Amino acid sequence: MKNILTRLYKNGLGIHSVLSGDKENFEIISREGYLRHVFYLQALGAGAGILTVGAGMALSWLIRLIANLAFFGELTAGTRLLAESEAGMWLLLIPVAGACLSLLLLRRSRNPALQLPAQVVNIGTGAPLGVEGPVMLIAGAAAIQGQRRLRISGPEAHLLLVAGAAAAVAWYFGAPVSALLLALELWLSSWSLLTLLPVLTAILVGGLAHYCFHDMQPFFAMKPGPELNTPAFLAYLVLGLIIGLMSVGIIRSSRGLARLGERLRRHSPWWLLLAAVPVGVLGYLAPESLGNGEAYGSDLLKAHVTLQLLFVVGVVKLIAWLFFTGGNNTGTTITPLLIMGGAIGMLWAVVALGICPGVVIDPVMAALIGMGALFAGVTRAWLTAIVLMLELTHYLPAALPVTGAVIIAVLVSWPLIKTRRTV
Incomplete structure (x- = not known):
């Protein structure tokens, strides 16, 4: 079939x-x-x-x-x-x-x-x-x-x-x-x-x-939050929309860096060492950006993080990841997308709570939604993204908001990138 x-x-x-x-x-x-x-x-x-x-x-x-x-x-x-x-x-x-x-x-x-x-x-x-x-x-x-x-x-x-x-x-x-x-x-x-x-x-x-x-322990331990309400659900859909638009920029940037890396590789493969330079520089300035960040997954889903860590893991790591994976044309792997998406989702929740304090938005739920939405928006594997969030956390109440945000992220990002350029 x-x-x-x-x-x-x-x-x-x-x-x-x-x-x-x-x-x-x-x-x-x-x-x-x-x-x-x-x-x-x-x-x-x-x-x-x-x-x-x-x-x-x-x-x-x-x-x-x-x-x-x-x-x-x-x-x-x-x-x-x-x-x-x-x-x-x-x-x-x-x-x-x-x-x-x-x-x-x-x-x-x-x-x-x-x-x-x-x-x-x-x-x-x-x-x-x-x-x-x-x-x-x-x-x-x-x-x-x-x-x-x-x-x-x-x-x-x-x-x-x-x-x-x-x-x-x-x-x-x-x-x-x-x-x-x-x-x-x-x-x-x-x-x-x-x-x-x-x-x-x-x-x-x-x-x-x-x-x-x-045993049967979840990969990421998640802290249960307040019950889902309509304003919060709509806010999570907005998060899916934002991450969907971000995914477009991520895909285009990655492919642009991949094309640049291919041109440099034709002259000498050693030019690709430049892709590792941002990882070293950003790692020196913000050591939390080094590695895949897997250790921060459960911290995100328990809200045991600081604003500085959220910025480093969500923004600084994203820059390092783009340069390294795009410049080396390695493709992505699953863990970095989950961690970066989780940090971005929680950052958005902090901003949203500051703007609309009356809406009961759960930052932990926003982090989980960010994980799934970024994974789906970048890879297009939307069914996998929905089920993966549930399997990683064993938290079934997240099914509805994760599904809604993932679908929105894919529907927003897919029409904006119509052709796949290969290098």
Whole structure:
């Protein structure tokens, strides 16, 4: 079954550059022994899920190890806030040094097997990318490298890349339904037994692994707020409208920087180090902007933040993220969009309460709505955005305001960007 919503989804920024190619080129042709091949691909999907979970744990540990060594001079793998680093002026150079090392690893190649260690180094040295990014590449890198031994075609290797990426979302965020929707909305060009079973199996493995290691706890703990009322609901729709317009500027800026980066890359790949300079400069001026900001997610949804932190995470980090992802043409990852959107949503709530003190607006709900609206506005994966907010927080009362704001954000931003320019 063809994806009838392709036109809606094609104008957003991809979740990952490796997964953001022309998916119409990845049609899988049925072979003789159809059912046997379906079950074989399903078994490979299960293997992709197991590999993603196992290697994902190792990569998460390695990223923490690199971050602690780079920012604290300690050879440990504990979780620490990069903002607590006392590296001083070295904060200017650490992201640039990481980008330099990643360029040496890439050598102009877009092979997922080479992008994986490069992204690990970038994230460990403060780049505004989510840890889930390299985890999403693990199974695909293995499938592409072992394509002949596995006796699969190029499109089938791409299918395993999608299966591994979906398993990574299910495992890392504890969001199996969102992982499936993300694959259907953005990564699969056709829906059939042959394409869905491997993805579903990988998601099942990833989801089970998450619940085995993390029980049923939400990824972000959220503080319950006041009951929804009509004025507040209308205010949340206005927030969706504002973030939808912001998404247009973000997409255009990212593509403009990507085109500039491509021109510079033609002369010398070392020009791309310029994309890491804003990360270092802004990280030195505001250390909270370093990294993906995942540690601030629960703080946002519990209202344990200051106005300064909201500005740094919502505005300063957005600038650093735009330069790095646009200049390197990496595509986005999920976590930075959620954190930046949450900070922007809460900032808007603070301003709205100052203008209209009589309206009962919950800043925590505004933060959650900001997360979903920015994710949907930038990626166009609106169904995923709605379900993801509920899976991340396990907070069902947010369903109506999140749905309304997400739909408004997509409806506002989609007509303003009609064509997707590729670089």
